Amino acid sequence: MGDIRRRRGIVALGLTALVTPLTLALGAGTAQAATCTTGTGPYQKQVEKFLGLTVDGKQSVTDCKAVQAFQTKHQISPNSGYAGPVTWSVMDLMIKQKAVGTNPNKDGKCPTDKGRIACVNLTLQLSWIQDGSKLIYGPVPVRTGRDGYETRTGLKKIYWRDIDHVSSLYNNVPMPYSQFFDGGQAFHSVDKSMWSPPGSHGCVNMTKTTAAKYWDLLRNGDDVFVYGRKPGT
Incomplete structure (x- = not known):
């Protein structure tokens, strides 16, 4: 089983709320897919709202790059920037988690x-x-x-x-x-x-x-x- 090292001492912990950022910065270090879809997804408006984008229900280059960065960050495949059900289900879960508070x-x-x-x-x-x-x-x-x-x-x-x-x-x-x-x-x-x-x-x-x-x-x-x-x- 190997050595089991026990940490000892008093750990002072306060109430910790779940913090989920609802916007993403597109930093230079963010890996991007080779291509970015031009297709409008079935959850386009919901995804745009979550990411703090212009909510018009139409895919744009800006939308795609933001969605793609989110997909890359959370290992959602394919990370083509499409606002589909898997991507929205992750975002919807984040919203529900944050609502729990403390x-x-x-x-x-x-x-x-x-x-x-x-x-x-x-x-x-x-x-x-x-x-x-x-x-x-x-x-x-x-x-x-x-x-x-x-x-x-x-x-x-x-x-x-x-x-x-x-x-x-x-x-x-x-x-x-x-x-x-x-x-x-x-x-x-x-x-x-x-x-x-x-x-x-x-x-x-x-x-x-x-x-x-x-x-x-x-x-x-x-x-x-x-x-x-x-x-x-």
Whole structure:
């Protein structure tokens, strides 16, 4: 299993709201596709509004480049600048995530009688840590199992932690800050966008920053509750 290094000390964390920028700068470092479509997509107006563009429902060179940059940033393929259903579904999810604010358990679906618990809302692709009804960290966007590899729902417990885990199942892929809670399914960091479709192979993917916070805040035996259904599964 390798050495498991535990981080110790007191971690002071305030309430962290999900922040999702709704505009994108087209920087020089942004990779672009070879061609940019001239076609107007079925979600043209919605995408234009999301990106802060002129909302006229007609594809322009400016529109295409902005949509293309968004697609490249979040690994949406093809990244041709077309305002199609996949691109809009990512944007729509971002809007819904931001609307949650600092009250992710408003519906009361994640148990408040378990003490410290990590909650995962598959429907909104959000996770957070709470203690009773008190929010400790989050909510933060996560990337869960794609169709056919769904993250399993229900009440679980963290049973194994490996900060430098490497997957033996998926071609020795690094899985930093792994905290396993259901068979091979774990919280761990990935080096990609949390909104990159179609999703993981069942794990709850996180940014490195989020995964490190979860590592500091959780321990073996802590509860994890997964509920809802990921869009598209």
